[in-house]
Amino acid sequence: MAKLKTKYLGLEINSPVIVGSSSHTATLSKIKQSEDYGAGAVILKSLFEEQINYLIASSTSTVAYPEADDYMAFYLRSNTVDEYLELIRKAKESINIPVIASINCISAGSWIDFARRIEEAGADALEVNMFFLPLQSNITSDKIENTYLILAGKLKEKIKIPLSIKLGFRFTNVLNLLDELYKRRVEGVVMFNRFFEPDIDTEKMTIVPAEIFSEKNEMRYVLRWIAMASAQKFNIDISASTGVYSGTDAVKYILAGASSVQVCSALYKKGLQHIGEINRGIIEWMERKGFESPADFRGKLNYSSVDNPVFYERTQFMKHFSSYD
Ligand SMILES: Cc1cc2nc3c(=O)[nH]c(=O)nc-3n(C[C@H](O)[C@H](O)[C@H](O)COP(=O)(O)O)c2cc1C
Numbered sequence: 001m002a003k004l005k006t007k008y009l010g011l012e013i014n015s016p017v018i019v020g021s022s023s024h025t026a027t028l029s030k031i032k033q034s035e036d037y038g039a040g041a042v043i044l045k046s047l048f049e050e051q052i053n054y055l056i057a058s059s060t061s062t063v064a065y066p067e068a069d070d071y072m073a074f075y076l077r078s079n080t081v082d083e084y085l086e087l088i089r090k091a092k093e094s095i096n097i098p099v100i101a102s103i104n105c106i107s108a109g110s111w112i113d114f115a116r117r118i119e120e121a122g123a124d125a126l127e128v129n130m131f132f133l134p135l136q137s138n139i140t141s142d143k144i145e146n147t148y149l150i151l152a153g154k155l156k157e158k159i160k161i162p163l164s165i166k167l168g169f170r171f172t173n174v175l176n177l178l179d180e181l182y183k184r185r186v187e188g189v190v191m192f193n194r195f196f197e198p199d200i201d202t203e204k205m206t207i208v209p210a211e212i213f214s215e216k217n218e219m220r221y222v223l224r225w226i227a228m229a230s231a232q233k234f235n236i237d238i239s240a241s242t243g244v245y246s247g248t249d250a251v252k253y254i255l256a257g258a259s260s261v262q263v264c265s266a267l268y269k270k271g272l273q274h275i276g277e278i279n280r281g282i283i284e285w286m287e288r289k290g291f292e293s294p295a296d297f298r299g300k301l302n303y304s305s306v307d308n309p310v311f312y313e314r315t316q317f318m319k320h321f322s323s324y325d
Contacts, residue, residue, distance in 0.1 A: 003283055004040070006294040008260040009125045009162035009188045009237055011098045013040030016294050017250060017278050020241055020262035021046050021102040021127065021166075024272060031091050031099070037275040040260065041098040042091070043127050047084045048104045052111040054081075081114075088121040098124035100164070105130055108151040112158060119159045126159060128152075129166040129193055145177055153184045164188035164239065168195060174225055175232055182234035190239045190262065191226055213265035219243040223256050227312050230257020231303035247281015254282075257299040 004015040018041045019025055019034045026045035034042050084101075091099045101123035105111065118126055130151060132144050148165070155163055169192040171177055178189055199210035222242045230238055240253035241262040250261045267274055282294070291297045299305060303312050 003286060003293060004279060006040070006259065006298075007237075008041065008098075008239060009100075009164055011041065011124055011162070013098060013260065014038070015040035015275075015279050016254060016258075016260045016282070017244075017275055018043060018100075018239065018260050018262045019267065019272075019275065020264035021129070022264045022268075024264065024267050026087075028087065028090050028094060030272065031087075032094055033272050034275065035095045035097050037272050038279045039097060039275050041100055041124075042095075043100045043102050043262065044084075044087065044091070044123075046102040046104040046129055047081065049106055049109065049111045051080050051084075052103070052114045053109065085117060085121040088118065088123050092122040100125045100127050102127045102129060102166075105151070106132060108147055108154065112151070112154050115155055115158045119161050123161060125162040125164060125187075126155070127164045127166055127188075127190060128155065129190075131168050131193065131195070141172055145171070145180075148177065149180050149184060152181055152186050156185050162187035164190060164237070166190035166193045166241070168193050169221060169225065175229060178229050178236055179232065179234045182236045186236065188237035188239060188259075189229075190241050191222055191229070191258075192242055194242065194264075213268055214243045216243045216245045216249065219249060219252065223252065224312050226253060226258050227256040227302045230299050231305070244278070247278050247283075247285060250278055250282050251285050251297075254294050254298050255301040257302040259298065 006013055006016050008016070008018070015038055017039060019039045021043040023045060024030055024034065025042045031042050088099060088101055099122070101118045103115070103126065105128060115126060130148055132147055134144055152163070152165055163186050165181055165186055167174070167177070167189055181189065194214060197210040198207050201208045219242060222240060226238055226240055237259045238257060239260045239262055240258040241264070244250055244253065244261045244263045245266040253261050263275065263278065286297070289297070303309050
């Protein structure tokens with residue numbers, strides 16, 4: 001697998017294929033299996049901001065955590081934060097591939113101080129999954145986006161390990177946001193997160209969770225943005241996340257400019273051993289095309305490298321609609 005060696009967030013990785021944050025990376029045994037099956041790195045299952053806040057509240061006050069309902073109280077009480085730090089330590093002792101910690105956050109609050117404890121536990125990098133759901137019509141996009149930037153800036157002051165921000169894809173100008181993150185010395189971005197989405201059961205007339213796993217064809221929502229972002233002047237590492245099922249999918253994202261690809265749904269459907277299959281697919285393609293390493297073909301089909309970027313620029317279907325009479 002030497003051919004697959006590359007770099008992400010300045011870290012040496014044996015393969016651009018990374019196991020995305022999920023229950024695949026919640027236990028030491030699965031983390032070890034991920035390495036054995038050929039993952040380049042693991043992004044640990046996220047710790048939630050609420051878990052960290054609970055720890056802070058319970059160590060600074062004798063008042064019971066007021067908002068927690070029974071489930072949350074039980075969930076948060078179960079030492080999860082300490083267990084998380086222990087998981088980082090154990091993973092670092094047991095495996096050789098980079099261990100990237102992950103936090104899910106919904107505000108730029110006091111939890112930020114906690115990032116240093118993740119660094120002290122030995123994590124190689126920190127991925128922060130940010131999403132601030134706009135619930136009021138009188139808050140402007142500028143204000144919301146500024147929260148991302150404030151948060152990223154504060155995190156950079158707290159930690160020395162590389163920081164990567166996992167974004168959702170609902171931004172009016174994601175390129176501007178990436179540029180601003182880069183100016184704040186953020187080393188990487190993950191494009192994109194997958195949200196818990198609602199669906200409607202028309203028979204029961206209730207709200208139900210939408211399909212949790214991605215489909216391969218959802219790559220279509222991501223490819224353009226990676227191709228555009230990797231062609232900009234700012235030099236931020238991009239990890240592609242959404243719909244990677246095969247070596248070909250990984251190759252597409254790298255050609256568009258990603259430094260790494262994260263896999264999650266495919267591993268739920270096919271098992272962790274599928275990492276090996278994806279790696280073999282990338283190698284087989286590289287050998288056919290005569291490439292020695294992922295760096296040799298990264299970004300070869302990004303927005304600035306193709307002769308005619310019309311497919312990246314065109315969003316309306318004028319020509320295609322007319323060919324489907
Ligand atoms: C069951 C499940 C659990 C997940 N848990 C997390 C999580 O804890 N933190 C996070 O940042 N992303 C989480 N994700 C999102 C994935 O890491 C990934 O970004 C997303 O599923 C898109 O990649 P995929 O198409 O390969 O599934 C989860 C996804 C799934 C399906």
